[in-house]
Amino acid sequence: MRIWIAHHSDAAWHALRKLAVAPINSLLYLLAIGVTLALPAVGQMLLTNAARLTESTPPAPQISIFMASRADSKATKDVSERLRKHVGVKSHQFLSREETLSRMKGNPDLRDVIDALSSNPFPDAFVVAAADDSHLAMEKLADEFRKWPNVEHVQLDSLWVRRLDALLNLVRTSVILLGVLLGGGLVAISFSIIRMQILTHRAEIEVSQLLGATDGYIRRPFLYYGVLLGLSGGCVAWLLVGAVTLWLRTPLGELAHLYDLVFSLQTLNPRDSALLLGLSASLGWLGAMVSLQQQLGQFR
Amino acid sequence: MICFDRVGKRYPPGGAALSELSFEVSEGQLVVVSGHSGAGKSTLLKLIAAIEKPSSGTILVGGQNIGSLSRSALPYLRRRIGIVFQDQKLLFDRNVFENVMLPLSIAGFPQRDAAQRVRAALDKVGLARREKALPIMLSGGEQQRLAIARAVVSRPSLLLADEPTAHLDRETATDVARIFSEFNHVGVTVLVATYAYELFPATQHLRLDHGRLLQ
Numbered sequence A: 001m002r003i004w005i006a007h008h009s010d011a012a013w014h015a016l017r018k019l020a021v022a023p024i025n026s027l028l029y030l031l032a033i034g035v036t037l038a039l040p041a042v043g044q045m046l047l048t049n050a051a052r053l054t055e056s057t058p059p060a061p062q063i064s065i066f067m068a069s070r071a072d073s074k075a076t077k078d079v080s081e082r083l084r085k086h087v088g089v090k091s092h093q094f095l096s097r098e099e100t101l102s103r104m105k106g107n108p109d110l111r112d113v114i115d116a117l118s119s120n121p122f123p124d125a126f127v128v129a130a131a132d133d134s135h136l137a138m139e140k141l142a143d144e145f146r147k148w149p150n151v152e153h154v155q156l157d158s159l160w161v162r163r164l165d166a167l168l169n170l171v172r173t174s175v176i177l178l179g180v181l182l183g184g185g186l187v188a189i190s191f192s193i194i195r196m197q198i199l200t201h202r203a204e205i206e207v208s209q210l211l212g213a214t215d216g217y218i219r220r221p222f223l224y225y226g227v228l229l230g231l232s233g234g235c236v237a238w239l240l241v242g243a244v245t246l247w248l249r250t251p252l253g254e255l256a257h258l259y260d261l262v263f264s265l266q267t268l269n270p271r272d273s274a275l276l277l278g279l280s281a282s283l284g285w286l287g288a289m290v291s292l293q294q295q296l297g298q299f300r
Numbered sequence B: 001m002i003c004f005d006r007v008g009k010r011y012p013p014g015g016a017a018l019s020e021l022s023f024e025v026s027e028g029q030l031v032v033v034s035g036h037s038g039a040g041k042s043t044l045l046k047l048i049a050a051i052e053k054p055s056s057g058t059i060l061v062g063g064q065n066i067g068s069l070s071r072s073a074l075p076y077l078r079r080r081i082g083i084v085f086q087d088q089k090l091l092f093d094r095n096v097f098e099n100v101m102l103p104l105s106i107a108g109f110p111q112r113d114a115a116q117r118v119r120a121a122l123d124k125v126g127l128a129r130r131e132k133a134l135p136i137m138l139s140g141g142e143q144q145r146l147a148i149a150r151a152v153v154s155r156p157s158l159l160l161a162d163e164p165t166a167h168l169d170r171e172t173a174t175d176v177a178r179i180f181s182e183f184n185h186v187g188v189t190v191l192v193a194t195y196a197y198e199l200f201p202a203t204q205h206l207r208l209d210h211g212r213l214l215q
């Protein structure tokens, strides 16, 4: 056990020294790995932030029905009655044009515009919650409403949420794809760095094998080096994500403010940070392992 | 200690480097292996250390059949054998002390005892004062003695040396030969491949000629 610990601390120490001996080279390696990892990591960071944003908006999908302006109170009552009897409608709420007008006047930006108009521009409206709120069912329902007399316009309110959701799904898939691709890239980087290390330590490896070194003894320092490369590269990526977050926070916050949203971009959460570092270390190890497998086969 | 039974070695695609080689070496011998260049001396030593595998026949070292040794058992055989290579195989980016330390760190020897052993081995070959020197700064004789120190530092019971006196002047060669006979005196079995067999007080002499043993 003591031998085992001594071998491992030896190998870890060796790996650290290797990084320190050639600081410029090491810095470039770490930058290459860091940038590689930073791309999917930034994607993940943006995703979690976007997910936070959509969670804070009401997801319950609604259908708005706007009456034609010529419709009288009887026509409106008629629609209300139809909605009450319709099995596809869970609940509905009537918004009179007067109500809408006074609500809109509450918005200081709009008040002047509205005051300038000679008459109330808003129609009577219904807000409908559907019994089945799947997208298809709601589309069908909306189509049905459109055919009703005196109905001017029907709108699926939650459409943008659905669009955003679909968009987020696309981005999520892209981030995973990017992660897989660039993770492969990291393995390749680690592979070729370790390959070079093995080649420059050829004599040492050969002599060690002749003097009775086990495969484990030979591999260990290179594996540590691979893990250290991956891990440090992961740290660089983490810092890059932090920098991007800081950099985007102000402009994104201002943008969000324009939409009446309070939003502050957050960097990677602890779970994603741990995932980033764990993955980068494992991928560094994997690259080293593959390289060793390929290179050491040629000795002996 | 060592037993060859009708051993042959063929390097593809060339002819046979060794053929029908049978001999025994018992413990505590000082064996000289002589023969012209290309006779198969190095090959014989490499077979003992399992650096090369025999093409035919069986080789026992310390009762173990080398031919049937698994890859994972190989390192442990090598640790019991001290080898002075024909080309020495010193690490030129490590100093004298670190070169001799290598077999001990490979075997996982405790650090403190290891340093003492390295010093004892260097003392024995007369390099005690050159610990910090790099191999490139040593003379030919000193490099050879460094290689010997590395071979004996883990106190193997079997010591193999491949032309350890080549390229050395007469006086230095005699010096190096004396070191081997000293190790032999304390019970180490020694096999030396050399042209200069008269320098070694051999107890057994294997003469090779084109891969065959001369009686």
Ligand SMILES: Nc1ncnc2c1ncn2[C@@H]1O[C@H](COP(=O)(O)OP(=O)(O)O)[C@@H](O)[C@H]1O
Pocket (backbone or CB within 6 Å): B011, B012, B014, B016, B017, B035, B036, B037, B038, B039, B040, B041, B042, B043, B044
């Ligand atoms: N690795 C090798 N590949 C092919 N032929 C070899 C190899 N090593 C040695 N030989 C051949 O085997 C024969 C014996 O070589 P060696 O054992 O080195 O002889 P010695 O050490 O007595 O000079 C020679 O003919 C040499 O050319």
Ligand SMILES: [Mg+2]
Pocket (backbone or CB within 6 Å): B041, B042, B043, B086, B162
């Ligand atoms: Mg030879």
